Ligand SMILES: Cc1cc2nc3c(=O)[nH]c(=O)nc-3n(C[C@H](O)[C@H](O)[C@H](O)COP(=O)(O)OP(=O)(O)OC[C@H]3O[C@@H](n4cnc5c(N)ncnc54)[C@H](O)[C@@H]3O)c2cc1C
């Protein structure tokens with residue numbers, strides 16, 4: 001990596017994940033000269049351990065403090081990055097799960113890619129609980145189309161209200177449901193919950209240089225053949241082809257530097273291996289380091305260390321932090337014990353889901369929580385056995401040993417199915433990140449402290465999930481074995497769903513938002529944010545597709561302004 | 568000849584005969600029981616005391632880091648291996664009682680359970696550090712308990728005698744009483760043995776798990792017997808089979824299911 005980057009660029013992008021990768025792709029394809037700065041190393045897609053067995057790794061490849069999601073998990077990821085600590089308020093156990101590698105967290109995300117619908121963009125207006133999005137679905141539709149065309153989406157269109165489909169010429173065929181997925185689909189449908197094959201960012205047909213899935217290797221490790229979308233295999237190679245992209249790796253951006261006129265002039269970074277500082281200049285800066293990391297950079301970039309930070313005249317940088325409230329309810333099915341074996345792996349990720357259906361009931365006040373959720377479905381004998389997941393099968397009959405235990409484990413293998421709820425959280429005053437007064441990272445820069453609270457909106461939603469999931473499991477002939485109990489005890493931890501967004505939200509009112517409707521900060525004309533931070537709300541529809549569609553759109557705005565000499 | 572790695576001095580290895588090794592281990596356990604820092608506890612009601620104060624080797628290794636090599640993990644793995652041969656034999660005996668071999672499936676000792684524990688108990692992370700403590704203190708306890716029950720150490724017990732020790736540990740309370748630590752030891756080692764066993768190819772085979780192999784074309788979903796099974800089940804539950812998407816697309820029954828959720832008025 002280069003410490004001093006002398007060349008002048010049109011745009012410096014900080015972070016190469018979903019938002020940064022899409023910005024790099026779109027800007028370079030419009031002829032803009034881009035320098036992409038990433039704190040992590042590059043990873044050659046050919047070097048992904050797709051076929052390695054878990055027993056070839058230390059500790060059977062289970063998660064450790066070094067690699068939270070397992071030895072082979074792609075992404076140099078974890079909550080614990082030794083050089084970059086963070087703090088949480090007392091009693092708040094915030095999980096800030098970060099990636100540091102080219103591709104960011106898209107290298108190993110679960111690829112669920114539902115679109116937001118028209119209602120999601122205006123719901124704030126209707127229930128008064130959050131600001132509207134500064135764009136409508138109709139305005140975003142062409143960008144969803146364009147984004148999906150490059151990302152590659154397989155699945156079916158549900159035809160349901162507020163679940164817009166993908167045009168036929170873009171949408172690739174769906175993946176056949178597995179046996180337990182068919183059972184859960186049938187049971188859900190019977191109790192009035194819709195169930196369909198879901199939209200996955202996984203190719204079932206070749207797309208450009210990327211190949212269709214061969215249905216055999218864990219997608220969370222990454223996908224050398226590019227069937228599973230990730231920024232590193234699917235966007236950055238395209239951006240590279242334009243000849244307009246420079247990538248600087250292992251460079252952690254600490255601050256955005258500004259000139260006398262208040263405009264951004266470049267970024268200051270440290271080489272994570274040597275600690276040496278460097279600078280890169282550009283006409284415009286795009287922050288896409290992920291929602292909280294970009295907020296951290298802004299807060300650290302304050303004039304003379306002012307605690308207010310840069311682009312924060314609204315005081316909203318770091319505020320409005322939301323994550324996805326979630327709960328897992330697991331069913332045990334006697335009818336699935338000893339069932340006939342077949343290759344249940346498929347495309348590794350879920351093939352089906354249950355979209356939210358309660359808009360009308362909520363509007364009529366029939367539900368005690370304001371926003372929707374969707375249901376994901378997992379387990380069976382989809383994944384190869386994992387060391388720390390065998391107790392379910394071995395401990396049904398106490399802690400037996402000896403002859404007979406093998407039969408017992410074999411009998412239960414594949415007879416559990418879980419339903420995962422993924423809800424929408426309403427932003428509240430108590431959930432935010434700010435700079436910690438004392439704690440510093442390895443290079444002496446301040447780090448984040450998290451405050452977080454779920455409210456009754458989320459607790460009530462979790463209770464509704466528990467009831468609904470129990471109904472579906474029981475209708476399918478199963479018995480609920482875990483996931484019930486007080487929502488606050490069984491639901492996900494703050495940050496646990498890795499869907500943190502909102503910390504630099506965009507909108508039409510500069511007093512309560514950080515960015516304008518194009519992701520440009522209100523205060524600094526040539527500074528944009530293009531990661532999850534700009535999402536004004538956090539619809540339960542997983543965030544990455546929206547982050548990328550906005551980055552696509554907002555990059556066009558930036559390119560145009562550069563071209564017109566406005567910047 | 569066997570090799571004994573003295574736990575807390577991993578770099579020092581001495582060659583010993585098996586008999587000498589057992590003598591040494593017994594001596595070491597006696598040593599720890601009598602060490603001045605330990606309150607000398609004696610067996611009560613036929614239950615050996617847990618050697619709480621027994622020194623457990625510490626591991627000073629930074630871990631494999633956030634960007635380990637996925638392909639060149641090496642024969643020896645990321646950290647020096649420090650599990651003694653004695654502990655390996657003791658663990659093998661434990662493991663082979665948990666999951667005894669059958670006609671079609673090998674015993675854990677045959678498929679490298681000792682190597683698994685060597686890797687595991689030599690690792691620097693918290694879970695593994697706990698296991699290292701369990702192994703070091705626990706097998707001292709097991710030897711003493713075996714001695715109280717049968718006048719032999721753990722490795723000398725017959726299968727039936729060893730099973731009796733495991734049953735004692737299995738059925739004891741983990742919450743309280745003199746056997747709570749042995750009860751935890753049983754639960755924890757059993758979990759690791761099962762987890763380590765079924766993550767091998769032999770283990771998968773014993774489960775009947777079909778490890779996915781790359782295919783060209785669409786994923787077919789359940790076929791043959793598996794498809795018949797799920798269809799019969801769905802129909803027997805009085806659920807609708809005919810509108811489900813079965814197998815690879817396209818689906819002829821595609822339009823036979825729709826869900827109407829109207830725009831909220
Ligand atoms: C297990 C898992 C499953 C998921 N499943 C789904 C799913 O099914 N669907 C979905 O939509 N979303 C899913 N997500 C969430 C998804 O990964 C994120 O929403 C998405 O990656 C966010 O994109 P981003 O560009 O904001 O940030 P990231 O992808 O995190 O990218 C940020 C990049 O910036 C770099 N960076 C950070 N700070 C700096 C700095 N100071 N200087 C330089 N570089 C920096 C990072 O190293 C990283 O590469 C999942 C996440 C996880 C962990």
Ligand code: SF4
Nearest residue numbers: 213214217219223228
């Ligand atoms: S299952 Fe398919 S999409 Fe997933 S990593 Fe393997 S080839 Fe890629």
